[in-house]
Amino acid sequence: MNRRTARRHAVALLALLTALLLAFAGPAAAALPSAGTSGPHRAAPTVTVTFRTVPAVAGVRLAFGGQTLVTGPDGTASYTGTRTADRQSLQLLDTSVNTPDARYHFTRWAGQRDPEQTFRSRVDGLPLRADYTITAGFTAQYPVTVAFTDQHGAPLDPSLVSAVKVRGSDARVTDLSVSGTTWLDGLVPVFRNSGLTAVPVDYTLRSLVYDGVELAGAGRQGFRPGPDRHVTFTGAFHDLTVTAHDALFGSATGEKATVTDPAGHVTTVPLGPDHTAVLAHLPRGRYTVEVKAPGGSSNPREIQLSQAVTADVTVVTRTDVLVLAGAGLLLVGIPVAIRLIRRTRRTAAGPAPGTGTGRSAAEPPEPAPAEEPEQPEGAEKAPPTSRHGAAAR
Missing domain, CATH: 2.60.40 (Immunoglobulin-like)
Structure with a gap:
């Protein structure tokens, strides 16, 4: 191939490449914005x-x-x-x-x-x-309603419940409605590990006042709002039996009993023929018991009612008082009587021998000296004679 032919082929090949480039670049060039015009940008992130x-x-x-x-x-x-x-x-x-x-x-x-x-x-x-x-x-708050029973499941009269208090695990104390609904915090958001976590709140019974008496043992009954929406609280009740006996002789006695409950309420009940009275279904707590008897009564006795209890009260009756008074008279009167008898006997016997003259009982009283006859003036005074009548020499 001569040089002219080679140049001709090169020109043809170049023309072919140019045509190909124009064929592919035409649509792209049409899509490009012309100078002085605006078009869409690449989407922003x-x-x-x-x-x-x-x-x-x-x-x-x-x-x-x-x-x-x-x-x-x-x-x-x-x-x-x-x-x-x-x-x-x-x-x-x-x-x-x-x-x-x-x-x-x-x-x-x-x-x-x-x-x-x-x-x-x-x-x-x-x-x-x-x-x-x-x-x-x-x-999150959840509704809670409450009911009340004794330890045997028997319902309690809600009208006698004056206060119900619960303590949450967040240390807050809340009053519950006795007959209605109380909304309690059940979940609280707590910041932990750079995020929030819903933490449940648990509650325990702090106070349950029934007929003026505190029934709740703090912290013994618990619940969680949400899962527990109807809560039953239990109070303890027990029977109190009152009997009485004579202080000296121990025999049953008493006419009536006076019982004071922890709230200060006083109840008086008669004792039966067996000198016994039963007070049933009393709230647990400390009680004071007194018993009256004919002519006497007992000292107040305190009873902790945490189970069924029999309170046997000692009563000082009229008979006890008479016996004690007689014994006291005997103890005091006998020594006094003895002293009086002794004094009476000494008075009747006269003064005790040897008292008052200083002589013994065997020594006869000394005779009074005889008076000498009055001598004429100038007469010689006769010499004294001895006790046996002889003239002193």
């Missing part, structure tokens, strides 16, 4: 923000990014929008949601990034540059 409630609450409305969102049955809703550096606001439109079985009240946020806005219903300054989740915590 999007961001998704997820909203959830703890516990899951359906039907909660939120406003975000110019849209109103509503949580579904799983308690979540989401927003997808173009990524932007502009800060966004989130408004919780429903702070309370009520259903026949539960009541939900907004408590706090998690994931809102600003601690100052944790407990507000509106959160400002939220980013929209990456996907994230923000959580709204709700406190």
Whole structure:
């Protein structure tokens, strides 16, 4: 092949390549915007923000990014929008949601990034540059009704129940309605491990006042709202039997018994022929018992009624008083009588021998000296005579 032929082939091949390039580049060139005109840009990246409630609450409305969102049955809703550096606001439109079985009240946020806005219903300054989740915590309340029985299951009269108090595991004490419904916190949102967890609240009976008497043993009866919506509280009741006996002789005695219950109520009941009375179905607690008898009574006796109890009361009767008085007279009177008898005998016998003169009983009294006859003046005085009549020499 000479050089001219080769050049001809090269030109033909070049023309073919040019035609091919124009065939493929034509549609692409038509799609390109001409100078001085605008066209669509490449799609901007999007961001998704997820909203959830703890516990899951359906039907909660939120406003975000110019849209109103509503949580579904799983308690979540989401927003997808173009990524932007502009800060966004989130408004919780429903702070309370009520259903026949539960009541939900907004408590706090998690994931809102600003601690100052944790407990507000509106959160400002939220980013929209990456996907994230923000959580709204709700406190769930459940209805609770109560009933009352004794330890054997017999129902108690609710009209005699004046107070029922329960203490939650959150340390709060709440009064329950005796005849109606009380809504108690059953789930509370707790911040743990950078998120919210719904924690159940347990309750224990703290006080049950029946007919003025405290029946509850604090902390012994518990329940959890939600699973436990009808709660039965139990109070302890026991029988008190009153008997009495004589203090000295031990025989049965007594006409009536007076019983004071822990609330200060006083009940008087007669004792039967066997000097016994039974007070049935009394609330547990400390009682005071007194017994009256003819001419006497007992001292108050305290009884702790924590089971069926028989209170045997000691009574001081009129007979006991007379016997004790007679014994006292004997003990005091006999020594006094002995002393009186001795004194009477000494008085009747006169003064005791040897008393008053200083002489013995055998020594006769000394005779009085005889008077000497009066001598005439100038006469010689007669010499004295001895005891035997002889003249002194």
